[in-house]
Amino acid sequence: MKNNKNQNIVIIGGSVAAVSAIDSIRSKNSSVPVTIITREKEVCYSRPLISYVDLKKEQFYYRDEKYFDKNKVDLIIDEVVSINENSVILRSGKKITYSKLILATGGVPVVPKIKGIDNKNVFTFTTYRDACEIKKFVKNKKTAVIIGAGMIGIKAAEYLAALGLEVTMVELMARPFAAVLDDKSGKIVADEIRKHIKLILKSGVVEIRENSCLLKGGKKIKSDIVVCAVGVVPNINLAVKSGIKTNRGVIVDSSMATSMKNVYAAGDCTESLDILLNENRPLPIWPIAHKHGSIAGLNALGINEKYEGGFVMNSVDIFGFPMITLGLSSITGDDSAVSYDERKNEYKKIIMQDGKIVGVILLGDISRAGIYTGIIKDRLDVSNLKDDLIKDNFGYIYVPKGNMSPEVMPIEI
Amino acid sequence: MACRLCEIACFVAHSKSKKIIKAYKEESGVGLPRLVIEQKGPLSFAIQCRNCKEAPCVSACITGAMKTDKSGRITHDDKKCVGCWMCVMVCPFGVILMDTSGKKVAAKCDLCSDRDMPACVEACPNEALVCKEDRHKRI
Numbered sequence: 425m426k427n428n429k430n431q432n433i434v435i436i437g438g439s440v441a442a443v444s445a446i447d448s449i450r451s452k453n454s455s456v457p458v459t460i461i462t463r464e465k466e467v468c469y470s471r472p473l474i475s476y477v478d479l480k481k482e483q484f485y486y487r488d489e490k491y492f493d494k495n496k497v498d499l500i501i502d503e504v505v506s507i508n509e510n511s512v513i514l515r516s517g518k519k520i521t522y523s524k525l526i527l528a529t530g531g532v533p534v535v536p537k538i539k540g541i542d543n544k545n546v547f548t549f550t551t552y553r554d555a556c557e558i559k560k561f562v563k564n565k566k567t568a569v570i571i572g573a574g575m576i577g578i579k580a581a582e583y584l585a586a587l588g589l590e591v592t593m594v595e596l597m598a599r600p601f602a603a604v605l606d607d608k609s610g611k612i613v614a615d616e617i618r619k620h621i622k623l624i625l626k627s628g629v630v631e632i633r634e635n636s637c638l639l640k641g642g643k644k645i646k647s648d649i650v651v652c653a654v655g656v657v658p659n660i661n662l663a664v665k666s667g668i669k670t671n672r673g674v675i676v677d678s679s680m681a682t683s684m685k686n687v688y689a690a691g692d693c694t695e696s697l698d699i700l701l702n703e704n705r706p707l708p709i710w711p712i713a714h715k716h717g718s719i720a721g722l723n724a725l726g727i728n729e730k731y732e733g734g735f736v737m738n739s740v741d742i743f744g745f746p747m748i749t750l751g752l753s754s755i756t757g758d759d760s761a762v763s764y765d766e767r768k769n770e771y772k773k774i775i776m777q778d779g780k781i782v783g784v785i786l787l788g789d790i791s792r793a794g795i796y797t798g799i800i801k802d803r804l805d806v807s808n809l810k811d812d813l814i815k816d817n818f819g820y821i822y823v824p825k826g827n828m829s830p831e832v833m834p835i836e837i
Numbered sequence: 838m839a840c841r842l843c844e845i846a847c848f849v850a851h852s853k854s855k856k857i858i859k860a861y862k863e864e865s866g867v868g869l870p871r872l873v874i875e876q877k878g879p880l881s882f883a884i885q886c887r888n889c890k891e892a893p894c895v896s897a898c899i900t901g902a903m904k905t906d907k908s909g910r911i912t913h914d915d916k917k918c919v920g921c922w923m924c925v926m927v928c929p930f931g932v933i934l935m936d937t938s939g940k941k942v943a944a945k946c947d948l949c950s951d952r953d954m955p956a957c958v959e960a961c962p963n964e965a966l967v968c969k970e971d972r973h974k975r976i
Contacts, residue, residue, distance in 0.1 A: 444896075472899045476919060483917050486901045711897040711927060739926040748926050790922060791935065792873075794893070798929025820884055820930055821875040829887060829930070 437528030438462030441691030444717030475579035507666035540632030569647035573600035577653035690716035697733030753783035779807030846960035885946035894924035
């Protein structure tokens with residue numbers, strides 16, 4: 425990999441998929457020119473951390489400011505407006521050539537069609553700039569409405585509550601985190617949320633005004649600020665404009681290559697194999713973006729590495745109450761093991777299909793959750809363990825022997 | 838045989854005082870033992886960070902606190918950690934623990950970076966715990 429003549433890799437985007445691509449490229453090749461083009465001035469910060477009001481600067485950045493220098497990466501703060509064969513055109517008019525390109529454009533928040541959605545007091549909450557603008561805007565303001573009770577909604581609620589606002593969350597569905605929780609866990613989480621803010625379920629905002637929101641059914645609630653958090657979709661605008669094949673996300677093969685020659689894509693802008701559904705779909709979570717980035721980086725260097733697929737999972741802290749969901753956690757079927765400790769407010773549900781775990785919900789006690797993640801990833805048959813799975817002392821010792829790391833195999837005495 | 842001597846040694850080694858009585862009396866609940874002892878019928882073992890080659894915890898870490906250093910160890914920076922528990926969610930061995938005694942942070946085996954030999958290995962009366970380098974077999 426010493427001959428870098430005429431080789432240069434350009435990466436569009438500046439979050440985890442891009443950083444992971446750089447890390448993997450530099451682990452194999454220290455000299456190939458790498459350029460990163462990103463719209464945001466704050467590069468390499470961690471987007472999930474924008475809700476932490478008091479975070480120190482060094483905590484907030486995923487990689488320190490010397491990262492690009494250390495890795496010999498050229499940084500361009502600009503926006504790519506089109507991708508051509510072997511070059512990209514920037515907003516400033518500049519043309520940057522590439523031999524390999526990696527798209528890591530991430531996701532964009534969904535903005536629903538609601539009367540007044542373009543008002544000055546309406547924000548989304550996915551970037552550092554969003555967080556800054558909100559902080560500035562809420563000075564001397566008292567009330568906030570958050571539309572949507574999912575991951576982003578809950579983080580926005582914590583942020584605004586920490587800034588001293590009275591927060592009301594409005595959710596269309598009958599439970600928060602509707603995509604990943606079942607009825608029972610939804611109720612537990614709703615009760616937890618209600619200890620800290622107001623939560624209105626099965627309702628929607630139909631009109632946003634300067635100091636209030638009008639709900640379905642005519643109810644009016646005070647809101648000096650509205651944060652729209654109904655979801656995020658892959659940011660495929662640039663790919664579509666440039667003729668790269670897309671579906672809900674940018675379509676890639678197992679080497680993260682797109683339909684355009686020499687162009688790869690990674691992270692939240694793509695769709696990739698969900699091993700539990702056996703179909704391609706957006707899997708917009710941090711660890712998968714990291715894996716994608718690394719694989720795209722290696723393939724851009726000519727090293728053949730394949731993405732074997734993944735599944736969605738999330739770890740969320742709801743005002744201090746921990747929740748982890750894995751896989752297809754909201755599906756309802758007969759084959760599941762459930763335990764609920766009312767006194768400790770701990771809920772555990774393992775959903776099985778054909779002897780294999782396909783979904784997990786853990787509330788309150790999330791310790792050692794990764795053992796389930798490993799079992800799902802390895803598609804292990806655990807039909808004979810069904811009752812053990814929800815035991816308090818469930819652990820690695822229950823993992824079928826053939827799948828254990830040889831170093832930690834227990835010895836019978 | 839689940840004597841739990843490794844657990845005690847680990848707890849003391851990660852305490853402020855490094856003294857067994859003081860550590861248990863005054864620091865109980867603070868720096869947790871960084872290993873887990875599992876038991877199922879006649880089986881038992883102690884399990885701690887395997888320092889995976891492609892470590893899921895490093896991939897999942899949203900702050901950059903969890904890193905692979907040059908020697909292949911997985912290191913964790915308490916100052917960067919915000920306690921999001923992404924690492925807890927992905928560690929297939931279930932050996933990343935949650936320290937909630939102060940600022941919420943992940944806690945894991947650091948191979949006793951300030952000692953020649955990890956305290957748990959030294960303490961094991963049965964020589965069941967060994968410390969060796971074998972990075973290829975690890976997942």
